[in-house]
Amino acid sequence: MKIERIVLPALASLLWAASAIAADVGKDLYAKTCAVCHAAGIAGAPRLGNAADWQPRIAAGTARLYTSALKGTPKGMPAKGGNTGASDGDVKAAVDYMLAAVKGSAAKPAPAAAAVAPAKPAATVAAPAPAAQVAVPAVAAVPAAASAPVDVSSNTSGASSADINSFNRLLKPIGKRNPPPAEDGIHDPANDGTMALMAPLAAYGPLPKSLVGNRVNWVKAIEEGKINPRWDKQDPNATPVIVDLNIVREVKGSMPDVVYPHKQHTEWLDCSNCHPAIFTPQKGANAISMAAILLGEKCGVCHGKVAFPVSECRLCHSKKKDTRPAQAAAAPAK
Ligand code: HEC
Ligand code: HEC
Ligand code: HEC
Ligand code: HEC
Structure with missing residues (x-):
């Protein structure tokens, strides 16, 4: 140092x-x-x-x-x-x-971060976290911003901020959920603006529930019109380009295949969040594995951080395998 x-x-x-x-x-x-x-x-x-x-x-x-x-x-x-x-x-x-x-x-x-640290580990995050949080509006419109402050409670020290997984909750024990902004380890407790922020517990109350992450089903929240995230910082009238395109990724072994839905993603995210940095926009062109996801790569760049965590296998592995022709014919095409 x-x-x-x-x-x-x-x-x-x-x-x-x-x-x-x-x-x-x-x-x-x-x-x-x-x-x-x-x-x-x-x-x-x-x-x-x-x-x-x-x-x-x-x-x-x-x-x-x-x-x-x-x-x-x-x-x-x-x-x-x-x-x-x-x-x-x-x-x-x-x-x-x-x-x-x-x-x-x-x-x-x-x-400065070091000086705050001794009193309360959560405060150490002053350095890395704002960046993580800034990341979010840049990346997405809202769910991320809304969910970021939330289940971060067990945050890392600043030491590993350069590390890709400093923000990967999949690799951390679940901490206290939805603490008020001043205690979430992301917002600066000394900043007056922090006090003006609505506490997540109150803000999330009316939204559809989920059992994981910050306990809000963000996909449903948008579907049901409970929230209407603003798409553009500057232009209040800008609207997202929503692409309704499912990509099925066949999975070796017994797990159901993965259906990647563009629709639910493009409601929140601009194409440039994923293409070309995370995924080449071509079906099957990307090697994706659970190991990579758990390490915070590919789908794991977001899932487990600002989107639902990897514990929810069936949200991604949602397509039964067409192993037997008879079964495939009987099942409604999906
Ligand atoms: C959350 C990440 C994400 C976002 C955002 C995203 N995509 Fe994709 N896209 C993917 C993934 C994953 C694939 C599949 C890649 C594979 O199978 O290897 C894909 C594949 C594609 C393909 C190839 C389809 C095919 O059949 O070969 C096109 C075209 C595409 N995306 C266009 C878009 C456009 C246009 C947008 C914005 C409106 C967009 N994507 C937003 C993740 C994303
Ligand atoms: C698609 C994402 C992406 C874009 C776009 C990007 N970078 Fe990077 N950059 C990275 C990543 C990831 C690393 C860390 C890689 C590493 O440690 O080797 C990095 C590291 C670096 C480093 C440090 C390299 C080192 O040896 O430690 C420099 C300098 C840098 N980028 C400059 C730039 C400049 C200049 C631009 C724009 C012209 C740019 N980057 C655009 C992803 C990107
Ligand atoms: C750039 C960030 C990002 C990446 C990368 C990403 N997702 Fe998502 N994903 C989201 C967000 C944000 C949501 C909506 C919020 C939520 O459900 O937590 C979402 C929602 C979903 C949903 C919808 C679940 C539902 O309730 O309908 C599925 C399925 C999904 N993602 C699968 C994937 C898969 C598979 C990959 C990798 C191929 C992937 N995602 C990559 C951000 C991302
Ligand atoms: C965010 C979406 C997502 C979630 C959640 C998820 N997976 Fe996956 N999984 C994938 C993707 C994408 C692949 C790669 C499919 C391919 O080969 O193209 C994959 C592949 C796999 C494979 C094949 C071997 C490998 O590593 O590639 C297994 C087994 C698997 N997942 C098990 C699970 C289990 C068990 C869970 C729940 C604990 C889970 N997955 C949760 C997206 C997800």
Whole structure:
């Protein structure tokens, strides 16, 4: 920590001077291409302005960061962020922009979070959690935002915030459910705004129930018109593009096949949340396994975090196998 704190300002101020001209180019490319993953930390991408995420990477040297950004890495950073039309110079400028953003936050958040920590572990989350929560409006419209604060109660310490699973409830014991915002480990208890937020217990009362997650059946809530999530931050009249397309994934062994429904997802989520970063949009083109899902990849990027958890086998494994022709004929086609 100490060494990094010394290195960081020095490095960052160098970059600052060097990149003053390129700053706009870098910022623009970041917004256009990189933010999709780096704002929210999708697939473990280091988050913009999150010192803990960046420090170990900065320590490896700017040259490596440029190379990673240009060529990609095996752990999920696509070459040039997938925007192969961008020039090398612009991609480097985007890296510079991201490094400069850490410079801004490096001095404060980490020590501040540490200072809050001793009193109450939940408060430690000050650093990683806001990012996770910010992730959500960016990713989805609402269910995520609504559910994120909720069953996070057993949260991690800041230590593993760079880890893809720092927000994976599947790997954690179930904690207290739906605590008030000031105690949920996500919202800053010292911020007055937190007190103005409605407590989940009261807010969720009228919504259809579920036995898992934050105890709300969000799919039903939207179907029954109990909630009408706003699709766009800026435009109150924007509406989602809803695609009614089921993809059946045959499962080896005795488990029923998986039906992936586009409809229920596109009611909440823009296509770009999944395509192409998580799933190539082509039936059967993606290797998906339960192991990956449990580790927070593929469907597990959301399920177990901001959507219903993996314990609900039958919600995904919903299609009986057509093992015998007679049975298949008798059963209503689904
Ligand atoms: C589809 C998601 C995605 C997009 C888009 C994306 N990144 Fe990344 N990025 C990642 C992931 C995941 C990692 C962590 C990979 C790793 O640790 O090797 C990462 C890591 C990095 C790193 C650190 C590499 C290292 O060696 O530690 C840099 C720098 C970076 N990205 C820059 C960019 C820039 C610049 C853009 C936009 C031009 C961009 N990224 C767009 C997912 C993305
Ligand atoms: C929650 C994640 C998610 C979202 C959001 C999403 N998709 Fe998909 N999409 C998938 C998955 C999973 C598959 C199946 C991939 C496979 O079988 O390997 C798929 C497959 C597809 C396919 C291929 C179909 C075929 O028969 O080959 C198309 C086209 C597609 N999606 C379009 C869209 C569009 C358009 C949107 C937005 C309106 C969208 N998707 C939103 C997850 C998503
Ligand atoms: C980008 C986030 C995301 C990804 C990735 C994702 N889901 Fe979902 N899924 C959601 C959200 C949000 C909902 C609606 C809220 C809820 O049910 O918890 C949902 C709902 C569902 C439902 C509807 C359940 C019902 O009650 O009708 C099924 C089935 C489902 N997901 C299966 C899958 C499968 C299978 C995959 C992987 C192929 C997948 N999802 C990937 C976010 C995601
Ligand atoms: C969020 C959706 C989802 C939930 C919940 C879910 N699965 Fe899966 N499961 C999948 C997908 C997707 C696959 C991959 C299917 C394929 O091969 O294309 C899969 C595959 C499997 C397989 C085949 C072997 C493998 O690892 O790929 C088994 C067995 C399995 N699931 C068991 C379970 C059990 C048991 C549960 C409940 C504890 C469960 N699943 C809950 C989506 C889900």
